[in-house]
Amino acid sequence: MHTSDTVSTHETPGKSVPRLHVITQTRPGHDPFPSIKAALAAGARLIQVRPEDHYTDREALALAEEITDLCRQQGALSVVNDRVHIAQAVAADGVHLGADDLPVDITRGILGTSAIIGGTARDAMSARVLRRAGATYVGVGPVFPTQTKEGLPDAIGLEGLAAVCAAVDLPVIAISGIDPERARACVEAGAHGVAVVGAISSAPDPYCATRELLAAVGELPTGDRA
Numbered sequence: 499m500h501t502s503d504t505v506s507t508h509e510t511p512g513k514s515v516p517r518l519h520v521i522t523q524t525r526p527g528h529d530p531f532p533s534i535k536a537a538l539a540a541g542a543r544l545i546q547v548r549p550e551d552h553y554t555d556r557e558a559l560a561l562a563e564e565i566t567d568l569c570r571q572q573g574a575l576s577v578v579n580d581r582v583h584i585a586q587a588v589a590a591d592g593v594h595l596g597a598d599d600l601p602v603d604i605t606r607g608i609l610g611t612s613a614i615i616g617g618t619a620r621d622a623m624s625a626r627v628l629r630r631a632g633a634t635y636v637g638v639g640p641v642f643p644t645q646t647k648e649g650l651p652d653a654i655g656l657e658g659l660a661a662v663c664a665a666v667d668l669p670v671i672a673i674s675g676i677d678p679e680r681a682r683a684c685v686e687a688g689a690h691g692v693a694v695v696g697a698i699s700s701a702p703d704p705y706c707a708t709r710e711l712l713a714a715v716g717e718l719p720t721g722d723r724a
């Protein structure tokens with residue numbers, strides 16, 4: 499499967515990629531903090547700060563600063579979506595980049611070898627390109643339809659996800675429409691883990707929702723497994 503792709507995977511020194519990525523809900527009218535605090539208390543090890551486009555850089559900076567502080571207090575990692583300069587300003591652990599964001603190789607030059615740099619892939623070819631550019635992981639979606647984001651292409655389903663997982667030896671993080679049952683199915687399809695917005699931010703009990711997702715991806719803290 500990897501025979502024609504001989505460029506080595508970027509290893510992020512000292513940082514393994516967590517299996518559950520909890521993404522902030524920053525739509526107008528939403529306060530991201532209660533569910534993020536609950537997710538961290540429940541044992542989530544990575545928060546992606548995703549300020550929606552209406553956030554000014556000042557507002558994004560304040561959000562990223564506060565969430566990165568919370569992550570540090572809990573021994574979790576923080577990754578900033580899109581805005582590399584904000585990640586740098588708050589010394590976040592990394593960034594997540596899509597097709598319209600700064601390229602992965604340029605960002606690696608800015609943030610250095612220890613940064614976690616994720617890139618969005620929608621098929622096997624784009625995942626291979628991201629791997630060659632030095633991505634730490636690939637976020638792959640939309641796996642299922644979502645209510646959280648508009649303008650996405652059709653969902654690729656578990657088969658599309660499995661095809662990307664088979665194409666690259668990078669951790670694959672499945673995204674879009676993920677709940678605990680689907681998270682299990684994504685891991686069975688070869689994903690390293692999943693990323694979620696609504697499954698935690700819209701849950702009646704974000705702490706319990708996080709525990710269920712952590713269990714689904716096999717990342718419940720030691721001693722908590724039934």
Ligand SMILES: Cc1ncc(COP(=O)(O)OP(=O)(O)O)c(N)n1
Nearest residue numbers: 594595596597618637638671673693
């Ligand atoms: C883990 C993960 N995967 C994919 C995405 C989507 O990123 P992108 O395509 O850049 O879209 P926006 O999130 O910027 O709207 C993600 N954020 N995280």
Ligand SMILES: Cc1nc(C(=O)O)sc1CCOP(=O)(O)O
Nearest residue numbers: 639640644646674675694695696
């Ligand atoms: C931010 C984002 N990116 C996606 C992609 O497929 O690129 S789907 C998505 C939102 C995922 O939210 P939920 O977990 O509520 O479905």
Ligand SMILES: [Mg+2]
Nearest residue numbers: 580595596599
């Ligand atoms: Mg983006």
